[in-house]
Amino acid sequence: MIDSHTHVYSEDFAEDLEAMLERARTAGIEQMVLPAVDSSSWERLWALAQRYPDFLYPTAGLHPTSVGEDYLRELAYVEERLDGYPIVALGEIGLDYHWDTSYREQQLEAFATQLRWAHQRGLPVILHIREAFADAFALLRELALPGLRGVFHSFTGTEEELVEALSFEGFYVGINGVVTFKNSDLRDYITRIPLERLLIETDAPYLAPVPKRGRRNEPSYLPYTASYLADCYGIPEERLVEATTANARRLFALPQH
Numbered sequence: 001m002i003d004s005h006t007h008v009y010s011e012d013f014a015e016d017l018e019a020m021l022e023r024a025r026t027a028g029i030e031q032m033v034l035p036a037v038d039s040s041s042w043e044r045l046w047a048l049a050q051r052y053p054d055f056l057y058p059t060a061g062l063h064p065t066s067v068g069e070d071y072l073r074e075l076a077y078v079e080e081r082l083d084g085y086p087i088v089a090l091g092e093i094g095l096d097y098h099w100d101t102s103y104r105e106q107q108l109e110a111f112a113t114q115l116r117w118a119h120q121r122g123l124p125v126i127l128h129i130r131e132a133f134a135d136a137f138a139l140l141r142e143l144a145l146p147g148l149r150g151v152f153h154s155f156t157g158t159e160e161e162l163v164e165a166l167s168f169e170g171f172y173v174g175i176n177g178v179v180t181f182k183n184s185d186l187r188d189y190i191t192r193i194p195l196e197r198l199l200i201e202t203d204a205p206y207l208a209p210v211p212k213r214g215r216r217n218e219p220s221y222l223p224y225t226a227s228y229l230a231d232c233y234g235i236p237e238e239r240l241v242e243a244t245t246a247n248a249r250r251l252f253a254l255p256q257h
């Protein structure tokens, strides 16, 4: 299976990086997509992806929670990495009004700019949208970038927001350990996502699935989410893994080996 969204380059893994990656392989993780956040961690991401070229795939992008005073400099940093680096997506980009809305206008501008860059280059986008779906949908509609593809990663919105997200052709929905949480009602409508538009992810080191909830998350925990989702869909786990693996390969153009 493919962990379509994991921050294994995070400092949280500095102590046991090799062992953690080995556990992932043993658990059946064949490939991983490493979403970028901002310039402060990109060198780590890039260096790690270069060490494991057939296993870890880099992206570049400015995360909405990293949009601040210096966002134009950060955007320039992203732009420099779009050409000449073998990135598989532009991400993670989007809007996040959960922690802070003081840079709302700048978040919208950074999001729009990066969506256009992705479109110009035919790159898929990894979207991080938190408590901001109305603005995100409105912007995507307003920009109307034909053929733009991507994923609504770590989707935790309402059923109505899910239906609207699916109305964007070429977009997948990324589901992680949150679906296994008792206090999440995602499971009630998760199967509205057609199997051919579903991606699975850990978002490690965050959001570890039950039964590892509360611990540091890592890619080797992805099977817990896969098996939970297979139950929701009422299908064998192998079928869910086969479908989501094919989806991730298609979206990020990952080689099969």
Ligand SMILES: [Zn+2]
Residues within 6 Å of the ligand: 005, 007, 035, 092, 203
């Ligand atoms: Zn992330």
